[in-house]
Amino acid sequence: MFVSLEKLQKGFTSAGYICDEEVILTVYLALRLEKPLLIEGPPGVGKTEMGKALARIFHTELIRLQCYEGLDENKALYEWNYQKQLLQIQAGRVEGRYGRVDGDLFSREYLLERPLLKAIQADRKVVLLVDEVDKSDSEFEAFLFEVLSDFQVSIPELGTIRARHIPIVVLTSNSERELSDGLKRRCVFLYLDFPGIEREIEIIKARVPQAGERLTAEIARAVHHIRQNQEIRKKPSIAETLDWARTLVSLNMDRLQGSTIERTLNILLKSRGDQRVFREQIGADALEKKIRSSLV
Amino acid sequence: MRKINSRQAGKKVPDYLENNIVRFVYLLRSEGVRIGNSEVIDALQALQYVSLENREKVKTALKATLVKKAADAVIFERCFSFFFTPPETRERLRELRQQKIARHEHQIKEAEQVFTFRGEKMNLSALDKTVYAYMPETEKKRLRDFLEMNESRETLQQWYRPFLETLVKGRLRFWHKQLHKEIQEVIAQRDTGDEELNAIRDAAAGSGYGGRTILTEDMQHITRKELPQAAALIRRMARLLATRISRRYRYSKKRRLPDLRATLRASVQFGGVPFKLKYKSCRIKKPRLLLLCDVSGSMIRYSSFVLQFIYSLNAVVQRIESFVFAENLERVTPYFQQGQDFERTMTAVVRESGQWGGGTSLHSALKALMMRYGDELTGNTTVIIVSDTRTIHHREAALELEKLREKVKEIIWLNTLPRQEWSSYTTVAAFQRSAAMFPCNTLADLEQVLSRKFLSA
The missing domain is CATH 3.40.50.300 (P-loop containing nucleotide triphosphate hydrolases)
Incomplete structure (x- = not known):
């Protein structure tokens, strides 16, 4: 090939x-x-x-x-199909060909791939x-x-x-x-490591095209920022980023807002500990501000 | 890329691709990357499929076939950037190395001249002379003045020489500790047998390119800013250990439940009659882990590491008993079972425990452990001790440790003292008789310990 x-x-x-x-x-x-x-x-x-x-x-x-x-x-x-082998033995016994089945029992017919x-x-x-x-x-x-x-x-x-x-x-x-x-x-x-911001923007564009240019860039930056925090145990995966993008699209959002981030946080961070770290160390409103300032 | 002009002691080194790759592999191996011959063959084959004019593609091809560990990628990047350089750069690196060697030799000669008494050379090791060579000039002068002063005192004869040697060695030992890093770098520069490779290694080591990493830094020097990163690394390492522990199942020979699948399989040879009954083997309990951490004054510099280590292990290993000790022993397991975050748990432990920063008596701690928590010590228990071995009553402590060793499966000692200092402490040898001791001065040390096979047997 x-x-x-x-x-x-x-x-x-x-x-x-x-x-x-x-x-x-x-x-x-x-x-x-x-x-x-x-x-x-x-x-x-x-x-x-x-x-x-x-x-x-x-x-x-x-x-x-x-x-x-x-x-x-x-x-x-592989495994041998024991039930089938036993049935074959029983059937052979009834038909009187007991001695002949033995060799056939370990053929491909009885092999479970x-x-x-x-x-x-x-x-x-x-x-x-x-x-x-x-x-x-x-x-x-x-x-x-x-x-x-x-x-x-x-x-x-x-x-x-x-x-x-x-x-x-x-x-x-x-x-x-x-x-x-x-x-x-x-x-x-x-x-394979997490993608950089630009690469993640490309991924979101390819998989959730409805998200629009601005929201896509904001999502990629926000996720990238969250991943940088060492205290967060389970960093948001690419699949979770895409789920988040879909959620925000379904909520008719065209840009990230602190309140929306807070409401949809459970899509990105799946453990209580990580959500607490986010609230204590990053904060939804602070994240919104950070993204805005980096995009300007 | 193909044309690399190399010379070794005046001899021209063959200048073809295979030779260059083999030398590059040799350089990587000398830096600790494990590469087998089959991987070298893969690398050469991979190069057939990329344009040799494209540096990035060559790098990717070599990386994909030669590097099999994320941590080795940093070493690869460093070596690649210094190995695949134009001939002029290599020549310059070689000259720099020659100058460095000449300077080093000069300093050693100078040291030999300085360390004499009544015309006779003092009995100093090569390491002592190297330490002198790297001491600050003001300190060198002080040492020289001291020797000259002794030389000038006529009452002092040959009998004084051993005393003087002891004094000088003590001073050099002090500076060895201070200049530990620099001296280690000099000692670690092994001769690869290839002058050009030596020069490249020197340049890579001195480049700072991936040099100091949080992994190789003495844990007491990890800054506050780096703590989250260190914590994440310790958590990952603790998880590795937990995985290893959870896999240590052993099978019992006792017959318990019949295994239907195996019985059916065995019955085929008897015409379907379940003549031979097969039994499921039973899993025994997972091994117990007992953590014993020294939190005395001498260990206080490592307290953030020790706390993070206890916390991380408790988070991932279910059957673990944790103790801290200084002058006495204290069980801290309950603090870690409340499922609170690191900050809160640690504040509670430090506030409520009376051990922090005290003197060390391992003897009392071990005695208390065996008396009060004897039930925890079974042939299935692995004891992990984190300590720098510095304790009072070390002979008694060594005896207690021997007793403990008889009760448990194994004792693993993570020693925060750098390995090169072990010989200076009699306690190390005394405790090594009963415990498998590993250096645990840097996170790289910890990673190495946890990836050893000691828990997988």
């Missing part, structure tokens, strides 16, 4: 994923080197969205593996999104990097299954724990 850098750039724009050139070049290199792309960054910067955007760009299926503590290969790779195997077995190049890989156990991570380095898996009863098409792999991590060197070594690394 050859794609030029320019084409990829256009693809991201048409998929509504607005990002810096550095990000696009890193994705391009991961595609050319056929290596998994490991994206790290704070929550809400668009890591998962990157996988979805790639699927849209290449008009292909997105296979998602959501990681969590306790995830094992039975849930990620989980996301990793599904991505490897797919008829075309798919996007495999391994989301929040840092939430999985280190044992699973070790298993994962074996799969991702050779793009093949061994099933004892069936033998080795090689990928028909090497999938586009996107791994995301919130850095809750340090990933192993082995996994990192096999990936192209991208650190």
Whole structure:
């Protein structure tokens, strides 16, 4: 699946994923080197969205593996369909062909494909999104990097299954724990941070065009200012910024006002602690003034 | 970019792309970035897909393939900006290094001449001489005057030399502490074996480009303005520790609940008859964490760190018991369970606790801990001590610590003294016998400790 850098750039724009050139070049290199792309960054910067955007760009299926503590290969790779196997044994017994079923029981017919195997077995190049890989156990991570380095898996009863098409792999991590060197070594690394004001204006314009020029600029500046505060634990994500923009549009606002900021604060900050920090250290009216002065 | 003119001790270094990348990787490695051979190959392959004339694209390609940690990106930026420079700039850097070496050698020679008594050289280490070289001129003069005065007193003979050496060493030790940072920089400048790389490293280190960061600063020097940033870092680190603790499940061999899925699977080989019953293994309780923080006078400079550390750990770890100690032990867990914000919690702790700023008696604290809170000390408990090891009755304290070690799973000691000062304190060695001790003088130290494997086994 050859794609030029320019084409990829256009693809991201048409998929509504607005990002810096550095990000696009890193994705391009991961595609050319056929290596998994490991994206790290704070929550809400668009890591998962990157996988979805790639699927849209290449008009292909997105296979998602959501990681969590306790995830094992039975849930990620494959499992035998035991019920079906038992039924087959019972049916064979009734029909008097007991001895013959044994060999057939471990064939593809009885194999339940989980996301990793599904991505490897797919008829075309798919996007495999391994989301929040840092939430999985280190044992699973070790298993994962074996799969991702050779793009093949061994099933004892069936033998080795090689990928028909090497999938586009996107791994995301919130850095809750340090990933192993082995996994990192096999990936192209991208650190995604919150966008700057100008980039965020572009994002809002693309996703909430109804917001209008002035409101868009004010929202981007306000969110940027809130994110600068170190005491706020959960910084507003891009999705929350967009939700805020939609809310303000639905309230027929064409510019930010202290009272509106106060009323809609729960769209941006989802914890009581963060809202309190906002009121004590930033303040809705002060934020309005700050944005006005920076826009003048 | 391809043409980089390099010389090493008069020899021309091969001047092709692969060689330059390998040298650049060597520079990054010498700065602590972990890069494997496969990543070097990836970097070279990635460069095939970008225009080598475009500096930014080359940088992105190398960064994407060589840097695998957000924190390493700063080192990468610094090294890149100094490595990929025109030949003239490199030549200038090399000259600057030569001048610096010559200056350093001259100062060491001068030190050797100064530190003599009755025509014989004093027994001073290379470090002592380096410290002298970096002392302020007025202090150097005072030391020289002192030595000359002793030299002129005829009553003093060779027997006086060891005393004089001790006096001089004491003075130099004092200045080593004062000039700690500068001396560390000199010592840390390891020879890469490549003069050009040495010159680049020198320039990068002296550029201030990403030099002093809040991560590498002694925690007592973190300014009020930087506190929120430091607090955010400590919170993130505490979360890392909490994640690690929550993952430490162990499985029991005791049979409890049957596992239907595994039983069905096993029954396939017996024609569907559940001949072998499989059981779910039980999770044991998560490990207990016990935090013991020194808040005595000598630790008061680190109090904002200690408080933030206790608060952050309490916010993310459920099963944690927190104690502070100076002359006595005090349990502070309840303050942290009220779910109040940092300011209010800390005001309450400091106001109501009588320990702040007192003298240190680890011995009494440990004794009280074992007597009054013995139930908390099980084979499943990890004790974290934050202290600079300075205490009265340290021998008794070491014995108590040994007793504590027998009761708990492990003792981790976060020592706020910089590692190079450990050898000056007998307490460090005494407590190291029972506790795994880690330097915790900077936030970078703390990050390193928390990312160690000690809690993942």
